[in-house]
Amino acid sequence: MTDHNPQDDDIFLEGRIVALRQPDIEQDIINGHWHSWFNDPVTTQYLVHGTFPVNKAQQAEIIAREIADPTSLLLAVLDKKTSRHIGVVCLKFINNITRSAELSIVFGDRSLKGAALESVALLTKHAFDRLNLQRISGAQHADLWQWMNSLELIGYQLDGYHQHYGIRDGEKYDVASYAITSERFYDLQEQRGGNICTADFEGLLKQKGTENNTEITRLFFDNLYDS
DSSP states (O other): OOOOOOSSTTEEEEOSSEEEEOOOIIIIIISSOHHHHTTOTTTTTTSSOOSSOOOHHHHHHHHHHHHHOTTOEEEEEEETTTOOEEEEEEEEEEETTTTEEEEEEEESOOOSTTHHHHHHHHHHHHHHHTSOOSEEEEEEEGGGHHHHHHHHTTTOEEEEEEEEEEEETTEEEEEEEEEEEHHHHHHHHHHTTTOTTOSOHHHHHTTOOOSOHHHHHHHHHHHHHHO
16 A cells, blocks of 8 residues: 555555556546446457447446446556556445445456556455445366466455366356455455555565365365265
8 A cells, every 4th residue: 555646646555566546437438448348359358248339338328327427436547657447346236234346357458457456455345444344255267377476465365166167168167256354454464464455465475375175175075076
């Protein structure tokens, strides 16, 4: 986290390499390329998107609904050095009774190392500090296990495994779910001197595990069902 020194008064959350703000439909969509992310087969390879084309008008309508939804907090991710719009992070299905929400993230530009992780860290901290949530969960294609390993650096943990969740390119695929609790987040933040990403963010990224824990979980369930 950094002190707020805005070049843009619309900045809502600010880290060392990224800044988060509410989406600007005119700037990000009408005059930008946000919609093209969901037409790109590489970006949507592990997403549920990419089944139907989307144009700027459709994307603008989708985002306007999302911004107006009181159970959703959608933020555009900017590269702080260039102010380039590179991704979005979102808390969906915010429930003030269970004090929970689901995490969603899409990056159209993946060239800035650590940007996705810092964006999730910023949103997670806001969810616990200001929205008073106690649990955030999410799910991803099982082949994205390296991203799961990145999330573990800020306290997320593997929370479940869902076999044959869907079909893509003619093959069934599995989904792994993950979650973090406020208690685990605050404990880790305290261990790191009050900064979940630590003062040495680059050093933190180098600590990412190399073992595919998602595959280990799959094998466990395979053996369980076969026994």
